[in-house]
Amino acid sequence: MTDTALRQRLDAALVLLAANFLLLLVVAFEVHPPGAIGALALTLLVAYGHLRGS
Numbered sequence: 001m002t003d004t005a006l007r008q009r010l011d012a013a014l015v016l017l018a019a020n021f022l023l024l025l026v027v028a029f030e031v032h033p034p035g036a037i038g039a040l041a042l043t044l045l046v047a048y049g050h051l052r053g054s
Helices: 003-031 033-053
Strands: none
């Protein structure tokens, strides 16, 4: 598999993962808003730590 084909597959997987996360976040805001805010804040903190650490 070439690098280009692998990058396209990884990009598609990341797009699907992001869409799945957003859909679950929308459902979480409808069902339990405080929990969704907490999960979003935790996700943002982990992402920030990951970006600052690299």
